[in-house]
Amino acid sequence: MAIPKKSENKHQPLVHTGDAARDLLARWGFDPNNVAILPDRHPQYRECARHGRYPISMVDERDAIRYMSPVCPVxxxxxxxxxxxxxxxxxxxxxxxxxxxxxxxxxxxxxxxxxxxxxxxxxxxxxxxxxxxxxxxxxxxxxxxxxxxxxxxxxxxxxxxxxxxxxxxxxxxxxxxxxxxxxxxxxxxxxxxxxxxxxxxxxxxxxxxxxxxxxxxxxxxxxxxxxxxxxxxxxxxxxxxxxxxxxxxxxxxxxxxxxxxxxxxxxxxxxxxxxxxxxxxxxxxx
Ligand SMILES: [Zn+2]
Known part of the structure; x- marks a missing residue:
């Protein structure tokens, strides 16, 4: 995904969803620097130019986050x-x-x-x-x-x-x-x-x-x-x-x-x- 240039973004309010989640975790007593415990950030995806979106992480049945090889499976x-x-x-x-x-x-x-x-x-x-x-x-x-x-x-x-x-x-x-x-x-x-x-x-x-x-x-x-x-x-x-x-x-x-x-x-x-x-x-x- 292309990152928008700063100039294109200057009139839009910056939304720090990550910060909000960190605050919430800190209030609940979690380490806010541990991004991996934020389940809403998983599965994470990457984009293959030929085959589209594929997951590079998943949350398993025990709520643990697993990372997969960041290569398009196809x-x-x-x-x-x-x-x-x-x-x-x-x-x-x-x-x-x-x-x-x-x-x-x-x-x-x-x-x-x-x-x-x-x-x-x-x-x-x-x-x-x-x-x-x-x-x-x-x-x-x-x-x-x-x-x-x-x-x-x-x-x-x-x-x-x-x-x-x-x-x-x-x-x-x-x-x-x-x-x-x-x-x-x-x-x-x-x-x-x-x-x-x-x-x-x-x-x-x-x-x-x-x-x-x-x-x-x-x-x-x-x-x-x-x-x-x-x-x-x-x-x-x-x-x-x-x-x-x-x-x-x-x-x-x-x-x-x-x-x-x-x-x-x-x-x-x-x-x-x-x-x-x-x-x-x-x-x-x-
Ligand atoms: Zn591919």
Whole structure:
């Protein structure tokens, strides 16, 4: 807020609201120099040129005044998101993976290709509903190939895409606990993950799966769910395994308006023997 110049103000009576409050406090026996105990001065706000007013202080449930970081939360989330994007995008191994070079040998792979291509082609519609996609299957069944193909199309449509492992998310959040490393808070990092147009979380279920890890992943999934942001989950676990790992609350959020794909054919990395030929699209509207 611009401070009016003295000359502009000279005909107006000066109002010292602070002085009046100080007098009152002094009469009640408070230290009048302790501005922080004046609850009428909180929350205090600052102005972001792009996002408007944001609070820099609050009065908590015990009437104590808490100061927040004097940085616009939306700007901070955008910056965190940019930092994530620097390390982002599609792993080198899958850079050349598109829908056109996905090899279909069994009917299940055709179903998988159709569902993923539809997800990418109609991404705007899926994004509006926050539709997620959970892809489960053994290593080498082409989950990453199709996820990268989706990423290419969604990126080309001008959306931001971030592909990370579940471990990356957990590690990035925990990094904020160490003082002096980076300058993002835990919430800023979570919001950073929540900002991305399409978040692809790979290797869900590969880490130990402690309650703490589950909480971090839930926070990211829940933030995105509330903002109607689509998330793509890749896992070598069974569908039940993913649900167990993420917890039912996070899993329900992913399944609402979303789809589950089970890649249950044999790994192409182990040759071309196919045990099964179905891709089950088990739930959802996809
Ligand atoms: Zn801002």
């Amino acid at each position: 700007c901070a989330a955008e910056q965190a998101s940019r930092r994530l994007m620097e390390s982002a995008a599609i792993p080198k191994r899958y850079v050349d993976c598109g829908f056109d070079n996905y090899v279909v040998d069994v009917p299940g792979q055709q179903t998988a290709l159709n569902v993923c291509r539809d997800y990418a082609d109609y991404f705007e519609e899926h994004a509006r509903k926050g539709s997620c996609l959970v892809i489960c299957g053994n290593p080498g069944t082409g989950k990453n190939h199709l996820a990268s193909a989706i990423a290419h199309v969604v990126l080309a449509k001008g959306h931001s895409v971030l592909q990370v492992t579940a471990y990356d998310i957990i590690a990035r959040i925990r990094q904020t606990w160490q003082r002096g490393i980076g300058n993002s808070t835990e919430l800023e990092v979570i919001r950073g993950f929540a900002e991305v147009g399409l978040l692809i979380i790979d290797e869900v279920g590969k880490t130990f799966g402690s309650d703490g890890e589950r909480v971090h992943l839930f926070e990211v999934i829940d933030h995105r769910y509330r903002d109607l942001k689509p998330t793509l989950i890749l896992s070598n676990e069974s569908i039940g395994g993913v649900e167990k790992y993420l917890g039912p609350a996070a899993f329900d959020r992913l399944c609402q308006n979303g789809g589950l794909l089970l890649f249950d054919w044999q790994s192409h990395r182990r040759g071309r023997e196919y045990k099964s030929d179905t891709a089950a699209c088990l739930r959802g509207e996809l």
